[in-house]
Amino acid sequence: xxxxxxxxMEHFPFIDTLWFGELFDxxxxxxxxxxxxxxxxxxxxxxxxxxxTGGNLYRGLLYGMTARLGRAYLAMPDLWKVLDxxxxxxxxxxxxxxxxxxxxxxxPDVLATVYRKHGKALIAIASWAKExxxxxxxxxxxxxxxxxxxxxxxxxxxxxFQPPAAFAVDDPIPxxxxxxxLLVLMEAH
Numbered sequence: 001x002x003x004x005x006x007x008x009m010e011h012f013p014f015i016d017t018l019w020f021g022e023l024f025d026x027x028x029x030x031x032x033x034x035x036x037x038x039x040x041x042x043x044x045x046x047x048x049x050x051x052x053t054g055g056n057l058y059r060g061l062l063y064g065m066t067a068r069l070g071r072a073y074l075a076m077p078d079l080w081k082v083l084d085x086x087x088x089x090x091x092x093x094x095x096x097x098x099x100x101x102x103x104x105x106x107x108p109d110v111l112a113t114v115y116r117k118h119g120k121a122l123i124a125i126a127s128w129a130k131e132x133x134x135x136x137x138x139x140x141x142x143x144x145x146x147x148x149x150x151x152x153x154x155x156x157x158x159x160x161f162q163p164p165a166a167f168a169v170d171d172p173i174p175x176x177x178x179x180x181x182l183l184v185l186m187e188a189h
Contacts, residue, residue, distance in 0.1 A: 009042075018046040019068075026056045027178075030111060030128060034097060038063035057161060058180030061124035062113040064093055075161035082156050082182065086122050091115035102143035107135035110175050119146060119187045125173070126180035134172035139185075150187045158182065 018039040026048075028036075039046035040063060048055035048067045055067055057075065066083075067076060094101045096111040103114045103121070109129035115122040121144055127133065141148045148169060157164035162181055167173055173181065 012042050012044060016044065018042075018044050026059070030059075030062075030096075033059060033063060038065060040064070040095070056126070056178065058124070058126040058178070058182075059128075061180070061182060062096060062111055062126050064113075075158055078158045079161055079182070082158055083122075085156075086115070086120075086184065087117060088115055088122065091117045091122065100143065102140040104138045105135040106138055107133050107175075109133065110135040110180070112137065114144070116144060121146060121185045123183040123185060124180065125175065125183065127175045127177060129175070129177055132174060132176045135175055136172050137169060139169065144185075146185060147187055151185055152188055153183055153185045155181050155183050 025032075026037075035041055037046060037048070046063065046065050048057075048060050048065050057066065057079070060066060066079065092115070094103075094114045094116055096104070096113050101112070101114060102116070103112045103123050105112050105125060107127075107129065110125055110127045110133060112123055112125045115124075123137070125135070127135075137153075139146075139148070151169065153167045153169050155162050155165040155167075165181075167183070169185070173183075175181065
């Protein structure tokens, strides 16, 4: 299948958002997501079109992508509320593909992207593992700008996406196959 990115690349300087997705295979490796779906290599924001094959919100969040509001993703309004409450519009996105990403996991099939703000971070993790795995966060605390001794890590409740949960920063986090978490790491006041 010829990629829409390759077919229409000459138009990229004149647009600000990509909306790829119909007939895309969302079970492809992370490199495919980065280059073929996200738009990041081209300086463009991307949305997942979710009606055909469902997309994957967990993986999409690694690339700063959600889906438009619609019948396929009941989680969208609540997910957007979490993003708004965090203040994602003022956060610095540090994707897993960057050498300077201050949060990684210890599992090769579970990737992490960080949205960093002063004293807190939103961490999107997503799995490409074939089965449920446990992954520990590996945090460069100085680069993240969060005091390990004063922080807590939790998953805010998002119906149809994730249950509420609290984790110790050094504990393994269970990650279902093809899913992930949106975690908040913040210093206690």
